[in-house]
Amino acid sequence: MPGDLAFILISPWMAVAGAVGVSIPLLIHLLFRRRRKPVKWAAMLFLEEAWSSRRKRIRLEQMILLFIRCAIPVLLGLALAQPVLDGSRLLPGSGRSIHLIIDDGVVSNTTNSSGQRDFDIHIERATSILESLKPGDRAVVTLTTDPKSTQAGATDVGTTMNWLKTISPSEQPSRIPDALMKVRDELVESESPGSSEVYLLSSFREGGFDPDIDHETEFPEGVSLSYSGPFEEHTENTRINRLEPLRNIRIERSSANDPSIDRTIMIELERDGNMLPGTSMRLNTIIGSWNDSRTITWEKGESTKTVGMELPNEVDVSNGIKAHVESDDSMSIDDSRYLALESSEAIHVLLLDRPGEDNRVFESRSNPGAGRWIQYALQPGSKSTYRILEMDPSVFQMVDLHDVDVVILTRPDLVDRTSGSWIRTHLDSGGLVLVTPPESLSTHEWVASTSSQLGLSWNASMEPRIHDPSTSLAMPTDPVNTGSPLELISAELPALLETTQVHQSLEMKNIESANVLLTLEDGSPAIISGGSRGVFPGNVIFMTFPPSMNWTDMPTRPLMVPLFHELIRGGLSSARKSSSGFVGEFVDAGHGVVSISNDGVRIPIIEETGTTSTSIPNRGLWTMFDNRGAAVGQLALNTRPGSTDTTPGDPETVSNWLGGEWTRLESDSTRTASHGNHPSLVFPLLLILAILVILETVMGRMFTRSIHSGVG
Structure with missing residues (x-):
C-alpha cells in the first residue's frame, strides 16, 4: 500500500x-x-x-x-x-515518479550516418532510464504526436519497457509544446510533484521544433527537468514539399486551343544538409500505369527546385497522382507526395438570361446582348470544353442545377427568393456564380437582395454611373493576390486592359470583404469576387457592367475571351476545395461523405461538419465513401511541408526555449544520477x-x- x-x-x-x-x-x-x-x-x-x-x-x-x-x-x-x-x-527521495516525453514525430525517422534512427536513440535512452528504476517506482510515457494518449503510470517497469518495444515513429508532426503542457498538468494534479523527474527525449531538428512557438509551461517547484539533444549531425535529405495543380479541376479531352495550365502540375523539391553537392536524381510522376520519369539535376549549394509537368489528355487522374523522387538519403517518408485532382469532361454552365422581347431594344446583329457575348467568348468554335444551358430565370428549377459547375446571372433582377435559395445551395456545394447587371434596366434595386440571397452584404448605386469620356480598365493597386481567378494571366492583363473602354458601370458599396480583381482608371472596383473568407465554400464574381456594347466595348476587344475563360476556370478552381489534407490533422472531406479509407484503416466523417472524427494517422490516397458505400472520390493526405526538415536545431536556441531550469542530459548521466534517490543502508x-x-x-x-x- x-x-x-x-x-x-x-x-x-x-x-x-x-x-x-x-x-x-x-x-x-x-x-x-x-x-x-x-x-x-x-x-x-x-x-x-x-x-x-x-x-x-x-x-x-x-x-x-x-x-x-x-x-x-x-x-x-x-x-x-x-x-x-x-x-x-515518507522518506525523501524514495518512490520515484518518472515522466518520459518521447519525440515520435515524423522527423524522428531521420537516419544518422551509423544507420540508426533518431527514434531508436530516444528509445535506448528511455530504456536506460527505466532500467534504473526499482520496484515501487512509477513511470509515465507521453508521445509528442499524441500527448493525450499516454502510457498509464505503471509500477511494473517491465510492462512499460515491453510497451516501448511495440511503438514506432509516426508520420505525424511533433507537438512538443502540447506534450509539455500535458505532463505539467499531470504533475500539478499529483500529490507530491516535487519528487518527480521529467525527461524530454527529442532530436530537436527544425522539422519537429519551432522556437517561435512558446510552450509557456511552468512546472511545479522541485520537479527535476532534463532533456536530450539537440542532435548535431547534419544529414542529407531530399523531400517533395509540394505537389499541386495550377487548377483544382482538370478538364478531360480539352482541345489544343484550351490552355495547357488546366493540365499542369507543379512539383517543388527541397534539400537539407550542410554540403549540398551537385548531383542528379530521378523524379517519377505516377498515374495508374502511366509513369513520367525524368532526371533532376542539382547545382552545388542549390536547396530548392520547382518542376512543372503537363499531363497528357488521355491520362485518367481519377485514382490520384503520386510523385516520387529516387534519393538515397536519411529519410524515405518525404520522398513521395500524393495529389487528388478533380476531373471533368467539360465545365457545365447554366446561363440565366432572358433574350428576346425584353432585350429587343438592346439586342441586334451588332449587339446581341450580354448573354450571347458570353456564349461567344466561351464557345468560339465547334469544339469547346464548355456545356452551356441557357434558361429563363422564371422557369428555373432546382433540378436544373444538377451537375452544374457555374451559374451565370445576366438577369439577376428576375431571380426570386426561392430561386436564390437554390443558387445559394449551389454555392454551398463549392459552385461558382458570376453576376452581371441587366443591360436593359435604368435603375438597379436588385443588388442588395441578390447579394443577401448569396450570403453577402454588397450593395450598389441605384443608377449607373456614366463615364464621359469612357474610362479604361486597370489592375488593382495591390498586386493580384494568390488564389485570384486572374492570377495566371496577371502578366498579360495590363496590355489587354489598356484597349478596353467602359461607358457606364455600377458604383459598389459595402464591399470591404470583397477581393478586387479589376478596377477602373480612378481605382473604383470594376470586377470583384467574394466567398474566400469562409462564408461559404463557393465563389461569387460580380461585374459592375455587363459585357454589352451599350456599357463597354469589351466584346470586341482581345480582353473578352481570356477574361471570361479565366474568370470561370480560375473562379471555379478557387471555389472547389482541394481534396487534400495533412497527416496528424482533422480533414474536411465535405458533406455527403460518411467515411474515408486507406490500407484497411477507415475513419468516420462527422455529418454536421463534414470533417474526420479523428486526426489522420498516415499519408496516402484515401478513398471517400457516401452513405451507400460507393466511392465518391479521392483524398490526398501528405506530411505537412517542413515537418521533415532534418536541419539540426541550435543548442543555445533549444536551451533558451526550454528555460534555465532544464538540464541537458549527457550520454551516461541518466543511469548514474538515478541511484542517488534510493536511501542506501550499507553504511x-x-x-x-x-x-x-x-x-x-x-x-x-x-x-x-x-x-x-x-x-x-
Whole structure:
C-alpha cells in the first residue's frame, strides 16, 4: 500500500549467505559441547550452592553474547547485499515518479550516418532510464504526436519497457509544446510533484521544433527537468514539399486551343544538409500505369527546385497522382507526395438570361446582348470544353442545377427568393456564380437582395454611373493576390486592359470583404469576387457592367475571351476545395461523405461538419465513401511541408526555449544520477557491524572472567 517501506536487496544472494552464517555459532556450540556424567564429591555441595546463585546472570550473559555473534554474519551479509529502502513517500527521495516525453514525430525517422534512427536513440535512452528504476517506482510515457494518449503510470517497469518495444515513429508532426503542457498538468494534479523527474527525449531538428512557438509551461517547484539533444549531425535529405495543380479541376479531352495550365502540375523539391553537392536524381510522376520519369539535376549549394509537368489528355487522374523522387538519403517518408485532382469532361454552365422581347431594344446583329457575348467568348468554335444551358430565370428549377459547375446571372433582377435559395445551395456545394447587371434596366434595386440571397452584404448605386469620356480598365493597386481567378494571366492583363473602354458601370458599396480583381482608371472596383473568407465554400464574381456594347466595348476587344475563360476556370478552381489534407490533422472531406479509407484503416466523417472524427494517422490516397458505400472520390493526405526538415536545431536556441531550469542530459548521466534517490543502508549496517564486533570482543572477555570467578 502507498507509504509502506519496501526493503530492496541489490545482491540478494549475499543476504542469503549471511543468513546461513547465523548457524555457524550454533553448530559450533552443539557439535563441540561435552556431555560428562556428574561425579559428586564432598565439596560439591558448596559449589552447587554458589552456581545456583549466579546461574541466571551467567545464562543471560551467554545469550547476549550468542545473539551478538549470530548478528555479525547476518549484518555482514546484508551490507554486502547493498540494501536500499524504496517505495515510501515518507522518506525523501524514495518512490520515484518518472515522466518520459518521447519525440515520435515524423522527423524522428531521420537516419544518422551509423544507420540508426533518431527514434531508436530516444528509445535506448528511455530504456536506460527505466532500467534504473526499482520496484515501487512509477513511470509515465507521453508521445509528442499524441500527448493525450499516454502510457498509464505503471509500477511494473517491465510492462512499460515491453510497451516501448511495440511503438514506432509516426508520420505525424511533433507537438512538443502540447506534450509539455500535458505532463505539467499531470504533475500539478499529483500529490507530491516535487519528487518527480521529467525527461524530454527529442532530436530537436527544425522539422519537429519551432522556437517561435512558446510552450509557456511552468512546472511545479522541485520537479527535476532534463532533456536530450539537440542532435548535431547534419544529414542529407531530399523531400517533395509540394505537389499541386495550377487548377483544382482538370478538364478531360480539352482541345489544343484550351490552355495547357488546366493540365499542369507543379512539383517543388527541397534539400537539407550542410554540403549540398551537385548531383542528379530521378523524379517519377505516377498515374495508374502511366509513369513520367525524368532526371533532376542539382547545382552545388542549390536547396530548392520547382518542376512543372503537363499531363497528357488521355491520362485518367481519377485514382490520384503520386510523385516520387529516387534519393538515397536519411529519410524515405518525404520522398513521395500524393495529389487528388478533380476531373471533368467539360465545365457545365447554366446561363440565366432572358433574350428576346425584353432585350429587343438592346439586342441586334451588332449587339446581341450580354448573354450571347458570353456564349461567344466561351464557345468560339465547334469544339469547346464548355456545356452551356441557357434558361429563363422564371422557369428555373432546382433540378436544373444538377451537375452544374457555374451559374451565370445576366438577369439577376428576375431571380426570386426561392430561386436564390437554390443558387445559394449551389454555392454551398463549392459552385461558382458570376453576376452581371441587366443591360436593359435604368435603375438597379436588385443588388442588395441578390447579394443577401448569396450570403453577402454588397450593395450598389441605384443608377449607373456614366463615364464621359469612357474610362479604361486597370489592375488593382495591390498586386493580384494568390488564389485570384486572374492570377495566371496577371502578366498579360495590363496590355489587354489598356484597349478596353467602359461607358457606364455600377458604383459598389459595402464591399470591404470583397477581393478586387479589376478596377477602373480612378481605382473604383470594376470586377470583384467574394466567398474566400469562409462564408461559404463557393465563389461569387460580380461585374459592375455587363459585357454589352451599350456599357463597354469589351466584346470586341482581345480582353473578352481570356477574361471570361479565366474568370470561370480560375473562379471555379478557387471555389472547389482541394481534396487534400495533412497527416496528424482533422480533414474536411465535405458533406455527403460518411467515411474515408486507406490500407484497411477507415475513419468516420462527422455529418454536421463534414470533417474526420479523428486526426489522420498516415499519408496516402484515401478513398471517400457516401452513405451507400460507393466511392465518391479521392483524398490526398501528405506530411505537412517542413515537418521533415532534418536541419539540426541550435543548442543555445533549444536551451533558451526550454528555460534555465532544464538540464541537458549527457550520454551516461541518466543511469548514474538515478541511484542517488534510493536511501542506501550499507553504511548504517557497516557501522552497526563494527560496533557489534567491538562489543563481542569486550563482552566475551568480561563474561569469561565472570564465569571463572563465579565458579572459583
